[in-house]
Amino acid sequence: MPELPEVETVANGVDARVRGQKIVRVWTSGKPQTFKSPETEILEMLTGAKIDRVRRVGKSIVMDLVRGKAAAGQFLVHLGMTGRLLVSQAEVPLPPHTHAVLSLADGREVRFVDPRRFGRLSVVTVEGGYEGPGVEPTTVTAEEFATLFKGRKLAIKAALLNQSILHGVGNIYADESLFRAGIRPRKQAGKLTRGELDRLRAALQQVLAHAIKLGGSSVSDYVDADGIRGFFQLEHKVYGRAGEACKDCGTGLKKIVVGGRTTVYCPVCQR
DNA sequence: AGGTTGACCTGGACGC
DNA sequence: TGCGTCCAGGTCAACC
Numbered sequence: 001m002p003e004l005p006e007v008e009t010v011a012n013g014v015d016a017r018v019r020g021q022k023i024v025r026v027w028t029s030g031k032p033q034t035f036k037s038p039e040t041e042i043l044e045m046l047t048g049a050k051i052d053r054v055r056r057v058g059k060s061i062v063m064d065l066v067r068g069k070a071a072a073g074q075f076l077v078h079l080g081m082t083g084r085l086l087v088s089q090a091e092v093p094l095p096p097h098t099h100a101v102l103s104l105a106d107g108r109e110v111r112f113v114d115p116r117r118f119g120r121l122s123v124v125t126v127e128g129g130y131e132g133p134g135v136e137p138t139t140v141t142a143e144e145f146a147t148l149f150k151g152r153k154l155a156i157k158a159a160l161l162n163q164s165i166l167h168g169v170g171n172i173y174a175d176e177s178l179f180r181a182g183i184r185p186r187k188q189a190g191k192l193t194r195g196e197l198d199r200l201r202a203a204l205q206q207v208l209a210h211a212i213k214l215g216g217s218s219v220s221d222y223v224d225a226d227g228i229r230g231f232f233q234l235e236h237k238v239y240g241r242a243g244e245a246c247k248d249c250g251t252g253l254k255k256i257v258v259g260g261r262t263t264v265y266c267p268v269c270q271r
Numbered sequence: 272a273g274g275t276t277g278a279c280c281t282g283g284a285c286g287c
Numbered sequence: 288t289g290c291g292t293c294c295a296g297g298t299c300a301a302c303c
Binding site: 119 | 294295296297298
């Protein structure tokens with residue numbers, strides 16, 4: 001499901017609702033693969049902690065926790081493909097596939113719901129705050145962006161998806177930014193010219209900013225903390241449009257596989 | 272070490 | 288209606 005704009009929308013929505021709340025109790029479904037850290041460590045860190053802030057790092061939602069005034073670690077929620085993080089009154093019935101519930105002091109609950117179970121919960125303790133692996137695409141400079149792909153032999157599309165190089169970009173925004181930059185998804189990352197790299201960075205930052213403004217892309221079941229769908233799917237130029245006409249030149253859009261992921265591009269606009 | 276592939280899951284869409 | 292097949296916003300471990 002969720003890439004940078006969707007995760008940012010969810011994180012901001014949850015932050016606005018639960019910042020400053022104390023977690024009084026934690027329940028889990030006990031499905032082992034949901035927990036990237038030992039479940040006992042997660043329960044121990046969360047129970048009794050206060051939520052200082054909720055934010056996005058890459059595709060992860062990060063809850064910065066405090067006990068009194070002291071930093072008490074970070075709770076990481078990765079939504080996988082179908083994960084949702086909802087804030088609800090406790091009386092509202094739990095949706096199917098709920099895997100964790102954080103009960104708050106005021107009676108509300110933060111619920112992690114994930115039908116496909118590709119999502120992961122974990123805890124870390126990082127001095128100075130968790131920033132994750134990979135570079136943040138919304139703020140990366142042109143200079144730094146140009147160095148990321150030097151000497152890389154993999155396709156630029158696959159490089160964009162590699163979270164240890166650049167974090168937060170997924171299949172939708174990789175395809176959309178490559179289209180807007182006029183670059184073939186299969187082109188070797190290390191062979192992009194500086195001009196192409198500058199165009200790609202500009203396109204990526206523009207597309208991410210626009211998508212955040214529209215609350216992300218709702219392809220099937222993505223919703224924010226209020227259960228509201230995003231609107232950026234209406235702006236997609238290539239993602240999900242294989243076989244349809246390019247909105248810029250009318251050519252039929254092609255579907256290929258790059259880095260194991262379905263990729264749609266315009267053979268005329270992207271060289 | 273960098274790059275590629277398949278496995279991990281459920282459910283929705285589609286074809287017969 | 289029902290069953291089978293394919294596909295999906297993402298990672299990772301296991302391979303080459």
